[in-house]
Amino acid sequence: NAGVTQTPKFQVLKTGQSMTLQCAQDMNHEYMSWYRQDPGMGLRLIHYSVGAGITDQGEVPNGYNVSRSTTEDFPLRLLSAAPSQTSVYFCASSSPGQGYYEQYFGPGTRLTVT
Amino acid sequence: AQSVTQPDIHITVSEGASLELRCNYSYGATPYLFWYVQSPGQGLQLLLKYFSGDTLVQGIKGFEAEFKRSQSSFNLRKPSVHWSDAAEYFCAVGDRDSGTYKYIFGTGTRLKVLA
Numbered sequence: 001n002a003g004v005t006q007t008p009k010f011q012v013l014k015t016g017q018s019m020t021l022q023c024a025q026d027m028n029h030e031y032m033s034w035y036r037q038d039p040g041m042g043l044r045l046i047h048y049s050v051g052a053g054i055t056d057q058g059e060v061p062n063g064y065n066v067s068r069s070t071t072e073d074f075p076l077r078l079l080s081a082a083p084s085q086t087s088v089y090f091c092a093s094s095s096p097g098q099g100y101y102e103q104y105f106g107p108g109t110r111l112t113v114t
Numbered sequence: 115a116q117s118v119t120q121p122d123i124h125i126t127v128s129e130g131a132s133l134e135l136r137c138n139y140s141y142g143a144t145p146y147l148f149w150y151v152q153s154p155g156q157g158l159q160l161l162l163k164y165f166s167g168d169t170l171v172q173g174i175k176g177f178e179a180e181f182k183r184s185q186s187s188f189n190l191r192k193p194s195v196h197w198s199d200a201a202e203y204f205c206a207v208g209d210r211d212s213g214t215y216k217y218i219f220g221t222g223t224r225l226k227v228l229a
Contacts, residue, residue: 033216040123042204042219043158058216090157101146101208103217105158 001026004106006091012112013081021076021109023091031094031101032074036060036087037108043090049074081113116141118207120220127195128228135190135223137205146208147188148217149179153201161203164188175199200227 007022025032033048035058045058049068063085065077074093078085088110092103117140127133139145146165150158162173169181179190188205205220 035219040221042118042221043206043217044219045216048216102148102160102163105150107157 003027004091004093004104006089006106006109008109009107010110012114013078014114015081015083017081018077018079019081021078021089021091021111023074023076023106024072025074025091025093025104026072027093027095027104028071029093029095029104030071031096031103032068033058033092033103034064034066034074034076035090035092036085037090038087046076046089078111081111083113085111086113087111116145116207116209116218118205118218118220120203120205120223122223123221124224124226126226126228129197130194133190133192133195133199133225135203135205135225137188137190137220138186139188139205139207140186141207141209144183147179147181148206148208149173149177149188149190150204150206151175151201152204152222158204161190195225195227197227197229200225 004025030051034046035043037043044060047066049055055066088108090108091106094101094103119138148163149161152158161177162171164171164181202222202224204222206217209216
């Protein structure tokens, strides 16, 4: 299994541009989430999904959109990038069906908005 | 509201010394508790977890943690630190009651190991 994969690894955007961060998992996990990591602030939840077709907002959802059309994929969209969205983004997945919900993290995407 | 506090932003220890990283949480019931490690430029790797049962849990790389309900703490320990343990460590609480499977992370403790 590849686990959780994220693309791209690095991205530089100009203010106002849009882009999609890709996240995929091959573990058949129901639950997927997106976090952003900023220095001194730990990881903060942006959006999460408990299954295909079901998404909800986390702690810092503004400026981001998500959708979950399949179990495997959970893309994160920035519609109009802002410098405040410069961060490292992590995708994670887990399955409560395993009796607990340890989250498995992808390698991250480092995004810079100029 | 649930919260996680890691009071130490930076910790420096000498190689071979013992280590304790502190984590305090605020949660209405017994939470799911986790410790993750992040090496520079890498993703997060699970060190250990607590769900129920024995309050002393063993993890990978020689780490252990003890759940103390009375102190709302879940401190991470290692008896002898290796240079390769230099990394950032995150404590996290899982919301087991809402059914949303959300995690709340602490702000992290960066560990530096002196040779």
